[in-house]
Amino acid sequence: MCAFRNTVRDSKITIPAGIRGQKPGKPAGRGFDRGHHCTRDIIASAAAVLTAVCWILAGCGAGASAGGYGQGSVTQSGGIGTAGSGPQPQPVTRQSFYFDTVCGITVYDMEDMSEENAGKAIESAFSLCGDYESLLSKTKEGTDIWNINHAGGEPVVCNPETVKVIQMGIDYGDLSGGAFDITVGKAEDLWDFHSDEPKVPDEAALQEAVSHVNYKGIRIDEDSGSVTMVDPEAEIDLGGIAKGYIADRVRENLKENGVTSAIISLGGNIECVGGKPVTGGISRSAADADGSTNEQQEEGPSAEAQDGGQVQDTGYFTIGIETPYADMSSIVGSTPVNDGTVVTSGVYERYFTVDGKEYHHILDVRTGYPADSDVLGVSIKSSGGHSADCDALATICLIDGSAKGKTLIDSMDGYEALFILRDSSIIKTDGFEFAPAEGR
Numbered sequence: 442m443c444a445f446r447n448t449v450r451d452s453k454i455t456i457p458a459g460i461r462g463q464k465p466g467k468p469a470g471r472g473f474d475r476g477h478h479c480t481r482d483i484i485a486s487a488a489a490v491l492t493a494v495c496w497i498l499a500g501c502g503a504g505a506s507a508g509g510y511g512q513g514s515v516t517q518s519g520g521i522g523t524a525g526s527g528p529q530p531q532p533v534t535r536q537s538f539y540f541d542t543v544c545g546i547t548v549y550d551m552e553d554m555s556e557e558n559a560g561k562a563i564e565s566a567f568s569l570c571g572d573y574e575s576l577l578s579k580t581k582e583g584t585d586i587w588n589i590n591h592a593g594g595e596p597v598v599c600n601p602e603t604v605k606v607i608q609m610g611i612d613y614g615d616l617s618g619g620a621f622d623i624t625v626g627k628a629e630d631l632w633d634f635h636s637d638e639p640k641v642p643d644e645a646a647l648q649e650a651v652s653h654v655n656y657k658g659i660r661i662d663e664d665s666g667s668v669t670m671v672d673p674e675a676e677i678d679l680g681g682i683a684k685g686y687i688a689d690r691v692r693e694n695l696k697e698n699g700v701t702s703a704i705i706s707l708g709g710n711i712e713c714v715g716g717k718p719v720t721g722g723i724s725r726s727a728a729d730a731d732g733s734t735n736e737q738q739e740e741g742p743s744a745e746a747q748d749g750g751q752v753q754d755t756g757y758f759t760i761g762i763e764t765p766y767a768d769m770s771s772i773v774g775s776t777p778v779n780d781g782t783v784v785t786s787g788v789y790e791r792y793f794t795v796d797g798k799e800y801h802h803i804l805d806v807r808t809g810y811p812a813d814s815d816v817l818g819v820s821i822k823s824s825g826g827h828s829a830d831c832d833a834l835a836t837i838c839l840i841d842g843s844a845k846g847k848t849l850i851d852s853m854d855g856y857e858a859l860f861i862l863r864d865s866s867i868i869k870t871d872g873f874e875f876a877p878a879e880g881r
Contacts, residue, residue, distance in 0.1 A: 626676030685832025
């Protein structure tokens with residue numbers, strides 16, 4: 442293949458005038474490291490598996506047993522094919538650690554599919570993740586966000602990509618009436634969910650931090666490309682939108698490098714390139730970790746294989762949604778995805794308990810304390826390239842609760858939502874395809 446693209450390109454940037462998917466007549470749209478979006482706090486190790494709130498089912502449907510689906514990962518399968526067709530290329534999976542979470546990419550098919558070419562495409566995508574982390578991380582010294590937060594109110598010239606993500610954060614602040622606020626950084630600094638002995642912040646310190654939360658105090662100068670904080674004590678944290686934005690860019694990068702079928706997992710952000718290919722009627726991702734195959738064929742439109750065992754897009758990956766507080770041991774059900782994205786935000790992904798009271802990491806920016814709604818977890822689903830939007834919407838819906846959240850999603854074209862409530866019941870928008878797990 443030709444040289445792989447892996448840089449952050451200014452020429453790719455177009456700043457939309459509002460939030461995508463808004464219905465006619467509706468108002469336009471009005472961290473990343475420790476942000477208020479859900480990402481499991483994971484310590485990377487050589488044996489670490491991909492972790493994600495949405496699981497990619499390795500079996501065929503929601504009724505798969507515990508051994509039939511990978512916990513946020515797709516393992517490489519071996520030797521799937523039909524008699525006389527010869528072995529087909531195996532899916533190629535790579536994992537790395539960015540944005541305070543284990544990230545993974547599995548390539549199922551591409552132009553000139555081979556382990557070497559798929560590996561190069563994945564490494565290019567991971568290089569892109571590193572580029573964005575060097576721009577958008579709040580905690581890494583020298584990034585655009587770090588520079589803004591330490592500029593004492595002086596303007597900071599930023600990469601256009603940084604400006605674009607900040608503008609999206611402002612737009613979603615408007616859309617949510619301030620429930621989503623990317624200047625929550627100072628308040629979040631007081632909550633240490635990484636500590637072995639976490640504690641509830643001092644009330645006075647928390648209220649002082651909350652007094653600096655106001656996304657409307659961000660000034661963007663489009664001519665100079667600079668960002669200025671009106672309140673020099675305010676801090677930007679892009680944790681509620683950055684991974685979704687990067688997942689969208691990774692999707693573009695993989696497609697530019699010839700990938701036609703893949704799954705991207707950046708924490709709770711799942712994005713699929715194309716659909717799931719099959720060989721001789723057996724889905725590649727239906728292979729068990731030991732290389733054997735699950736003979737049950739994936740159900741759904743276009744599930745037939747072409748004559749001669751040729752690889753064909755079935756149209757669907759099956760994405761499982763984790764049962765809250767189950768420590769990734771079970772799912773509530775699954776949803777089919779074709780060239781789309783599913784982003785899940787949940788209070789159970791990072792939390793601690795003090796004196797019998799649970800404190801989770803998704804903060805209500807109005808109080809500085811964990812959001813208190815009827816929702817344990819929410820999954821937002823849309824077409825490919827909209828993971829950033831789903832990222833922000835998931836956080837908004839969890840903070841605002843199921844009634845207000847569902848009303849918001851119903852008002853937007855191209856988005857669907859599923860809510861898991863504190864009483865374990867599930868509600869969803871009409872267009873969210875969902876197959877409950879066995880026993881629910």
